[in-house]
Amino acid sequence: MSEMSQLAGKPVHPASNARIWSRDAKKPRGAPLAKSGMLWLRAWQSREFAGARPKMLAALLMLLVALLLLSLSLGSASIPFDQILIVLTGGEADQRAWTSIVLKFRLPKTLTAMLAGMALGVSGLLMQTYFRNPLAEPFVLGVSSGASLGVALVVLTSGAAGGALLAGLGLAGDLLLTVAAGFGAAMTMGVVLFVALRVQSSVTLLILGLMFGYLVAAMVSLLLYFALPERIQAYINWTFGSFSGVTIEQLPILALFALVGLLLSAALVKPLNALLLGEDYARSLGVNLKWARIGIVVATATLVSAVTAFCGPIAFIGIAVPHLCRGLLASADHRLLLPGACLAGACVALCASLIAELPGNNLVLPLNVVTAILGAPVVILVVLRHARGKL
Numbered sequence: 001m002s003e004m005s006q007l008a009g010k011p012v013h014p015a016s017n018a019r020i021w022s023r024d025a026k027k028p029r030g031a032p033l034a035k036s037g038m039l040w041l042r043a044w045q046s047r048e049f050a051g052a053r054p055k056m057l058a059a060l061l062m063l064l065v066a067l068l069l070l071s072l073s074l075g076s077a078s079i080p081f082d083q084i085l086i087v088l089t090g091g092e093a094d095q096r097a098w099t100s101i102v103l104k105f106r107l108p109k110t111l112t113a114m115l116a117g118m119a120l121g122v123s124g125l126l127m128q129t130y131f132r133n134p135l136a137e138p139f140v141l142g143v144s145s146g147a148s149l150g151v152a153l154v155v156l157t158s159g160a161a162g163g164a165l166l167a168g169l170g171l172a173g174d175l176l177l178t179v180a181a182g183f184g185a186a187m188t189m190g191v192v193l194f195v196a197l198r199v200q201s202s203v204t205l206l207i208l209g210l211m212f213g214y215l216v217a218a219m220v221s222l223l224l225y226f227a228l229p230e231r232i233q234a235y236i237n238w239t240f241g242s243f244s245g246v247t248i249e250q251l252p253i254l255a256l257f258a259l260v261g262l263l264l265s266a267a268l269v270k271p272l273n274a275l276l277l278g279e280d281y282a283r284s285l286g287v288n289l290k291w292a293r294i295g296i297v298v299a300t301a302t303l304v305s306a307v308t309a310f311c312g313p314i315a316f317i318g319i320a321v322p323h324l325c326r327g328l329l330a331s332a333d334h335r336l337l338l339p340g341a342c343l344a345g346a347c348v349a350l351c352a353s354l355i356a357e358l359p360g361n362n363l364v365l366p367l368n369v370v371t372a373i374l375g376a377p378v379v380i381l382v383v384l385r386h387a388r389g390k391l
Helices: 002-008 014-026 032-050 052-073 081-088 096-131 143-156 159-168 171-196 202-226 229-239 251-267 269-275 279-284 289-311 317-329 334-357 367-387
Strands: none
Touching (some): 052 081, 052 096, 096 334, 143 229, 251 289, 251 334
16 A cells, blocks of 8 residues: 555656656666655655645635635626625525525526536546546546437437426426436446457547547437427537526436435545556455446446536536646545545536626626636646656
């Protein structure tokens, strides 16, 4: 376990651990004193920064609270912070409309953004750790596309009468959409894992994941071609992504699936830390790789399906948040990264929601436009660092 304790303090990406150790092994041994000094310097820096990690998590929590209040306050009508606190504590605001706006519209949207950000951040962390690839995330590897296919099969093939029946089912209809999205995500993730067992190159796996996504998108396009016009418009609007479409009655279903996925992810902390150095190392520590894979598939499918069913296929949060957490916490230990991914994912999702709402205007941008603007620079930076051999 000494390797893991050293790894927990290293500000590196999991996919690069083996390369870093191999580069160290290839260095000339002509200067042992300098090499020893560098190791002592790294260890000192790790100990110095270790005390700052709880403070960083606390700072993320404070940022999350501030963004939560901003999300409840800003919009087409600005509401003072003291009035928001009165409404949240069960009181009545000075203007009755403010109470209705906060409780019926902004509070469900804010809680949805928090849950979706947590789910997408953690799911991206799980996939990057398992595949040992800095660009792995549910959207890139086709898992979100699989969830979209499940939703498309329910929405586009139901027809007018079926759509009315689905809407009339209430919570049962919402649960059906979530289960359909979960089934599609699990199927796609299962195919990706099946190929991953037979492909050693992470780049090849990434390309195959993209091809799976295109194949699923082609099937969705075929369904769109034969669907009714009103069903097509509803599905297209859903693909733009939005946190404001979840009502207070639907929120418990989203929260239940997100909570189950997050708890399952927390139970996988030890296998995830062991997988940082590869499956052989994890096997030597007694990790049951079969059950670890199943747990990762179930956790990822649960988290992605709930978000995709209610909010649409939201991109870039799953790939950007894990890298943001590793940079802020300077650690690859999942005991720190999992809570960090939850907090950072919620913060990023709330920021995207605030930007999409354009406070003070009635115009609302598609959520995926904002997440692409926020997440694409992170992906570009990761690719450039990877190309330079610094990951």
